[in-house]
Amino acid sequence: MNLLNFTTTFPDEQSCKLKWKEMRDKAGIVCPHCGSTTHYWKSDKECYECKKCKYRQSLRCNTIMHMSKLPFRYWFVAFHLLTSTKKSFSTKELQRQLGHKNYDAIWALLHKLRMAMGTRDAQYTLSGVLELDEGFFSTERQEEEEKQSVGSSRKHACSGRRTKRQIA
Ligand SMILES: [Zn+2]
Numbered sequence: 678m679n680l681l682n683f684t685t686t687f688p689d690e691q692s693c694k695l696k697w698k699e700m701r702d703k704a705g706i707v708c709p710h711c712g713s714t715t716h717y718w719k720s721d722k723e724c725y726e727c728k729k730c731k732y733r734q735s736l737r738c739n740t741i742m743h744m745s746k747l748p749f750r751y752w753f754v755a756f757h758l759l760t761s762t763k764k765s766f767s768t769k770e771l772q773r774q775l776g777h778k779n780y781d782a783i784w785a786l787l788h789k790l791r792m793a794m795g796t797r798d799a800q801y802t803l804s805g806v807l808e809l810d811e812g813f814f815s816t817e818r819q820e821e822e823e824k825q826s827v828g829s830s831r832k833h834a835c836s837g838r839r840t841k842r843q844i845a
Contacts, residue, residue: 678757678761679761680757680761683753683754683757683761687750687753689750690748690749690750693748693749693750693752693753694723694736694749696753697736697740697742697749698718698736701736701740706725706734707739708727708729708730708732708734709732709734709738709739710727710730710732711727711729711730711732713727713728713729713730715727715728715729716728719733723735723736724736725738736749741789741790741793745782745785745786746782747777747782747783747786751775751777751783751786752786752790754771754774754775755771755786755787755790756790758771758774759787759790759791759794760794768780768783768784768787771783771786771787
């Protein structure tokens with residue numbers, strides 16, 4: 678994917694969020710509280726709610742973006758640069774390109790991405806489909822529970838009572 682395709686595919690924060698959600702759904706959502714793998718998507722709060730225990734997790738929870746306050750698009754841009762450029766680039770350069778004030782935050786972002794990418798030998802591309810896997814989504818699949826909960830009621834209202842984690 679070249680720069681023009683990238684900016685067309687991911688023109689804003691929302692497009693990156695949607696893509697991220699799509700990838701998380703594909704990877705499977707695991708509840709950090711009870712381990713269940715079935716969730717409702719709360720579009721108003723942009724979070725997943727566990728069907729079993731009602732624990733809520735943000736889109737970033739248990740992924741490479743865990744606890745990060747940086748925009749999704751920063752991650753996408755950095756990932757794009759890391760996978761599309763042959764030359765390496767510095768944190769300073771990325772910071773400049775993103776126009777972000779905090780050097781440490783950008784350093785941490787790049788470091789995490791490089792670590793995740795360095796731990797496997799697969800090729801990463803952003804050609805249409807962003808190819809990310811376990812390094813980006815630390816999930817432990819619990820398939821038995823997944824089978825049990827499929828098809829259960831979908832009547833939960835977003836009560837907000839049992840939210841345990843702030844949405845990033
Ligand atoms: Zn749960």
